[in-house]
Amino acid sequence: MTSRGPFAIALVAVGRARDRPEGALTERYPGQLPWPARVVEIKEGAGPDRRRREGAGPLAALSEDATVMALDPGGQTVDSAAFARRIAAWRDGGVRELGFVIGGADGLDPAVLERADARLSLGAMTWPHLLVRAVIAEQLWRAASLLAGHPYHR
Numbered sequence: 001m002t003s004r005g006p007f008a009i010a011l012v013a014v015g016r017a018r019d020r021p022e023g024a025l026t027e028r029y030p031g032q033l034p035w036p037a038r039v040v041e042i043k044e045g046a047g048p049d050r051r052r053r054e055g056a057g058p059l060a061a062l063s064e065d066a067t068v069m070a071l072d073p074g075g076q077t078v079d080s081a082a083f084a085r086r087i088a089a090w091r092d093g094g095v096r097e098l099g100f101v102i103g104g105a106d107g108l109d110p111a112v113l114e115r116a117d118a119r120l121s122l123g124a125m126t127w128p129h130l131l132v133r134a135v136i137a138e139q140l141w142r143a144a145s146l147l148a149g150h151p152y153h154r
Helices: 021-028 050-060 080-092 110-115 129-148
Strands: 008-014 037-042 067-076 097-102 118-120
Touching: 008 050, 008 129, 021 129, 037 050, 037 129, 050 097, 050 110, 067 110, 080 097, 080 129, 097 129
Parallel strands: 008 037, 008 097, 067 097, 067 118
Antiparallel strands: none
């Protein structure tokens, strides 16, 4: 597969964090990446079917042909080097947009998980969904540093 444009990252998350300390942490890293990156916040749903209502937003925020990595407790755990290698493989394999999708407090809708090309877990602990954004943003910066041979990863 050949690239149809530049490689880009989208960090798509349910809920609003920009005015909170977690939002500042999340915003710190994308501008430092060697690839275009954007953070998209999806409005939180309400009521008993909130997870279903939240599910449509993240997918609509990504291009139809985006490669989607869902943050999910049932996903694969990887170390930072393996994470970097996976990103490099997608980038070098012609992926145009790589979207990381983070659900709200109730997790991701099954439709999002079904659409995902991969699922990533940050481990067995339960993480606040607002902190997950900051962790993924930092890991993207760490991955870029590893791929560039920069000593940041020590």
